[in-house]
Amino acid sequence: MSSTAPQTITPELRQWIVAQAEAGCRPDDVLAAMKASGWDEDVAIEAMEITLRQRLDELHPRPPDPLLPVQPGKPLPEPRLEGRTVLSLKDGHRVRVLTTMKHPRVVVFGGLLTDAECETLMSQAKPRLLRSETVQNETGGSEVNDSRTSDGMFFERGETPLIDRVEKRIAELLHWPLDHGEGLQVLRYRPGAEYKPHHDYFDPVHSGTPRILERGGQRVGTLVVYLNTPEGGGATTFPDVGLEVAPVRGNAVFFSYDRPHVSTKTLHGGAPVTAGEKWVATKWLREGVFV
Numbered sequence: 001m002s003s004t005a006p007q008t009i010t011p012e013l014r015q016w017i018v019a020q021a022e023a024g025c026r027p028d029d030v031l032a033a034m035k036a037s038g039w040d041e042d043v044a045i046e047a048m049e050i051t052l053r054q055r056l057d058e059l060h061p062r063p064p065d066p067l068l069p070v071q072p073g074k075p076l077p078e079p080r081l082e083g084r085t086v087l088s089l090k091d092g093h094r095v096r097v098l099t100t101m102k103h104p105r106v107v108v109f110g111g112l113l114t115d116a117e118c119e120t121l122m123s124q125a126k127p128r129l130l131r132s133e134t135v136q137n138e139t140g141g142s143e144v145n146d147s148r149t150s151d152g153m154f155f156e157r158g159e160t161p162l163i164d165r166v167e168k169r170i171a172e173l174l175h176w177p178l179d180h181g182e183g184l185q186v187l188r189y190r191p192g193a194e195y196k197p198h199h200d201y202f203d204p205v206h207s208g209t210p211r212i213l214e215r216g217g218q219r220v221g222t223l224v225v226y227l228n229t230p231e232g233g234g235a236t237t238f239p240d241v242g243l244e245v246a247p248v249r250g251n252a253v254f255f256s257y258d259r260p261h262v263s264t265k266t267l268h269g270g271a272p273v274t275a276g277e278k279w280v281a282t283k284w285l286r287e288g289v290f291v
């Protein structure tokens with residue numbers, strides 16, 4: 001190679017650089033070898049950088065930029081409101097539309113569950129409540145965490161006739177297949193308990209996320225149903241937009257997120273309960289079948 005010849009990164013050179021790196025050669029030695037065979041130092045450094053970056057991208061593809069609309073028109077759970085203030089469901093149940101917001105996408109429903117349904121869910125959940133855990137980012141497992149001081153439990157999908165009825169109602173309301181939903185989670189917050197602001201999607205930067213995504217892909221929507229009306233506190237807050245949803249028995253707040261990114265403005269939390277208890281049932285919706 002002569003230093004005056006055009007110095008392009010040929011496939012052979014690329015293979016050679018990758019082979020040196022993968023054999024454990026120090027970059028300085030690779031550079032020295034390239035210089036000895038006529039490469040200009042700056043050009044050689046650039047060739048190495050470009051080649052090795054390309055190789056890393058091949059080995060570890062980067063997740064798509066969450067700010068780009070990766071899947072334009074990606075389907076999301078979404079109620080068909082069409083200007084209505086009351087939605088009549090197949091089981092004869094009527095749900096009121098109390099508040100809607102475009103960005104973040106938030107819809108507050110009134111009367112999603114009856115008082116009796118709320119009572120039954122609370123009493124069925126109560127004996128199984130344990131201190132809530134949050135996702136452990138590194139492993140994808142779960143752990144007890146100060147940011148979430150509630151007690152919780154999960155029902156299996158379709159575990160009881162009531163759960164089945166509620167899940168079918170949610171699937172119809174949000175136009176999202178029943179089998180894309182996680183099992184219903186019930187949480188109890190005692191006085192002082194809270195759930196600090198968080199996102200419900202799994203952050204792609206965490207090493208434990210791929211394992212979690214094996215069971216149905218990303219979460220794309222959340223429905224929090226209030227099973228009682230706490231005497232004080234306990235609103236569901238959306239700090240990015242200053243929205244607070246009052247916890248009222250039977251009502252529910254739905255929000256969706258088309259990508260696992262803060263730009264969805266779906267940061268939310270359960271404000272501390274100041275008096276009495278707060279009980280909620282959460283349904284998380286995945287992009288695929290949750291197994």
Ligand SMILES: O=C(O)CCC(=O)C(=O)O
Nearest residue numbers: 224235236269270280282
């Ligand atoms: O308790 C609330 O208001 C919010 C619950 C919540 O964020 C969740 O279950 O993911």
Ligand SMILES: [Fe+2]
Nearest residue numbers: 198199200268
């Ligand atoms: Fe949440």
